[in-house]
Amino acid sequence: MNKVDLSRYDNSWYKPGGFIKRTLWHIFSMVFVNNYLPLPMIIKTNILRMFGAKIGKKVIIKPKVNIKYPWFLSISDHVWIGEQVWIDNLADVSIGSNSCLSQGAMLLTGNHNYKSAGFDLMVQPIILHEGVWIGAKAVVCPGVTCHHYSVLTVGSVATNNMEEYGIYQGTPAKKIKIRVID
Amino acid sequence: MNKVDLSRYDNSWYKPGGFIKRTLWHIFSMVFVNNYLPLPMIIKTNILRMFGAKIGKKVIIKPKVNIKYPWFLSISDHVWIGEQVWIDNLADVSIGSNSCLSQGAMLLTGNHNYKSAGFDLMVQPIILHEGVWIGAKAVVCPGVTCHHYSVLTVGSVATNNMEEYGIYQGTPAKKIKIRVID
Amino acid sequence: MNKVDLSRYDNSWYKPGGFIKRTLWHIFSMVFVNNYLPLPMIIKTNILRMFGAKIGKKVIIKPKVNIKYPWFLSISDHVWIGEQVWIDNLADVSIGSNSCLSQGAMLLTGNHNYKSAGFDLMVQPIILHEGVWIGAKAVVCPGVTCHHYSVLTVGSVATNNMEEYGIYQGTPAKKIKIRVID
Numbered sequence: 003m004n005k006v007d008l009s010r011y012d013n014s015w016y017k018p019g020g021f022i023k024r025t026l027w028h029i030f031s032m033v034f035v036n037n038y039l040p041l042p043m044i045i046k047t048n049i050l051r052m053f054g055a056k057i058g059k060k061v062i063i064k065p066k067v068n069i070k071y072p073w074f075l076s077i078s079d080h081v082w083i084g085e086q087v088w089i090d091n092l093a094d095v096s097i098g099s100n101s102c103l104s105q106g107a108m109l110l111t112g113n114h115n116y117k118s119a120g121f122d123l124m125v126q127p128i129i130l131h132e133g134v135w136i137g138a139k140a141v142v143c144p145g146v147t148c149h150h151y152s153v154l155t156v157g158s159v160a161t162n163n164m165e166e167y168g169i170y171q172g173t174p175a176k177k178i179k180i181r182v183i184d
Numbered sequence: 185m186n187k188v189d190l191s192r193y194d195n196s197w198y199k200p201g202g203f204i205k206r207t208l209w210h211i212f213s214m215v216f217v218n219n220y221l222p223l224p225m226i227i228k229t230n231i232l233r234m235f236g237a238k239i240g241k242k243v244i245i246k247p248k249v250n251i252k253y254p255w256f257l258s259i260s261d262h263v264w265i266g267e268q269v270w271i272d273n274l275a276d277v278s279i280g281s282n283s284c285l286s287q288g289a290m291l292l293t294g295n296h297n298y299k300s301a302g303f304d305l306m307v308q309p310i311i312l313h314e315g316v317w318i319g320a321k322a323v324v325c326p327g328v329t330c331h332h333y334s335v336l337t338v339g340s341v342a343t344n345n346m347e348e349y350g351i352y353q354g355t356p357a358k359k360i361k362i363r364v365i366d
Numbered sequence: 367m368n369k370v371d372l373s374r375y376d377n378s379w380y381k382p383g384g385f386i387k388r389t390l391w392h393i394f395s396m397v398f399v400n401n402y403l404p405l406p407m408i409i410k411t412n413i414l415r416m417f418g419a420k421i422g423k424k425v426i427i428k429p430k431v432n433i434k435y436p437w438f439l440s441i442s443d444h445v446w447i448g449e450q451v452w453i454d455n456l457a458d459v460s461i462g463s464n465s466c467l468s469q470g471a472m473l474l475t476g477n478h479n480y481k482s483a484g485f486d487l488m489v490q491p492i493i494l495h496e497g498v499w500i501g502a503k504a505v506v507c508p509g510v511t512c513h514h515y516s517v518l519t520v521g522s523v524a525t526n527n528m529e530e531y532g533i534y535q536g537t538p539a540k541k542i543k544i545r546v547i548d
Contacts, residue, residue, distance in 0.1 A: 004333075004365050006282045006314075007282055008262040008263075008264065009262055025222065029222070032221075036220065088287075088288070090287060108320070110287075110338065114317070116365070117364055118365070118366060119366065121282075141338055141339050143338055159339040161338070172354075173339050173340060173353065174353065
């Protein structure tokens with residue numbers, strides 16, 4: 003038919019958690035996480051854990067962090083989540099130890115099938131292995147795996163997997179060099 | 185003279201609406217639209233209509249949407265406006281039915297003449313025809329028309345018109361493929 | 367060792383100002399600058415000056431501007447700071463007269479040494495000379511100097527110095543043309 007008809011959109015198969023849980027999290031997020039109040043880290047991490055997030059040791063969560071569903075989030079030890087980071091996790095997001103999401107970075111797990119008239123929802127997990135660095139205002143797209151020590155530079159958009167020790171730049175991000183760690 | 189002198193800036197020709205109307209909208213926007221309060225959709229759409237926006241049926245407006253002037257906004261049926269979308273409409277913005285602005289997308293209608301010493305304001309409308317998809321964190325520049333079913337991918341910047349069924353990517357966005365809808 | 371170990375991170379050499387000053391500014395920023403309250407310009411500029419910023423005459427600061435440390439900020443006369451601009455100045459940022467940062471632009475001064483296992487913090491100043499225009503949602507990276515009348519287009523990322531009268535686009539931004547001012 004070559005047309006999009008959003009009245010045909012059907013995401014009834016997608017069950018991200020009960021209405022009460024999601025509403026409660028929405029409010030807790032506003033009050034304790036997604037704002038600039040100078041709250042102790044321990045309050046933020048414990049509230050995230052209360053809503054099902056797995057949070058390792060020495061995790062730093064800066065102000066105004068936007069997390070869609072904590073119960074789909076797993077963060078290992080020594081991870082930094084920068085100011086205004088947006089983890090839009092309709093699906094599982096897993097962040098390996100010693101990784102850093104810089105300020106304004108975004109992890110995007112939701113997509114739509116632009117080939118279907120009903121614009122079907124598609125959700126895909128994101129995996130960050132150990133020691134990954136997502137630069138400021140960079141975006142990781144649904145389904146992407148960022149392998150060990152890969153880097154996405156400032157403002158770049160990763161649409162494909164990033165190889166171990168690869169440094170990626172651009173929209174879409176291309177591998178531009180190798181990360182050598184002394 | 186080869187210099188810019190912003191003391192010469194003169195936008196007195198630009199009349200976006202009375203001071204009281206703009207101030208009232210600024211406050212209503214803060215309280216009812218541009219925030220994370222879990223407000224019923226009907227409240228948001230009716231407030232937008234009260235300020236002159238044309239809003240069709242089954243329009244979805246997610247949290248933290250930033251609209252400059254509702255009286256310059258026209259949205260058809262079955263349109264989705266994602267979280268943190270920024271419609272910076274100093275001029276008319278028209279969004280066709282079955283279109284989707286994903287989270288963090290921006291429609292930009294204001295520009296400056298960088299060739300003039302007075303840095304003259306220029307405003308140009310944006311038109312999205314039916315079934316257009318503006319991806320997350322993508323930006324549509326002033327004066328751009330997005331024809332039927334065109335797609336702007338995540339984080340891309342559209343500086344020129346987008347053709348029917350064209351899929352565009354990059355900064356500036358180039359056509360990379362054709363959208364085939366089954 | 368080819369690994370990153372954030373437990374080895376040591377930024378103790380970095381002294382951005384006392385804890386009380388930084389906390390006070392954090393709160394003042396939330397209440398007076400980094401929000402949508404329709405506050406008189408004079409209040410914002412005077413609060414910034416109170417915290418050590420040098421602010422010239424006829425400076426315009428739009429709503430929801432995010433400034434890290436005002437005591438590292440110097441703004442000349444007739445400068446415009448747009449809505450949602452983010453000046454993330456861990457180091458000195460200097461903005462020349464008649465310059466414009468459009469809505470959503472970001473100046474980024476902090477970086478990490480991705481070659482060091484300890485992911486060392488690196489901060490570098492940003493200098494905007496006279497009449498520079500940073501477009502909407504564009505990002506200027508640490509250490510970049512934007513020479514007189516240079517322009518960074520919408521959504522572009524400047525990773526290197528921008529020449530006088532140069533117009534730059536892309537991620538990373540390349541010079542695409544010359545700015546001629548009549």
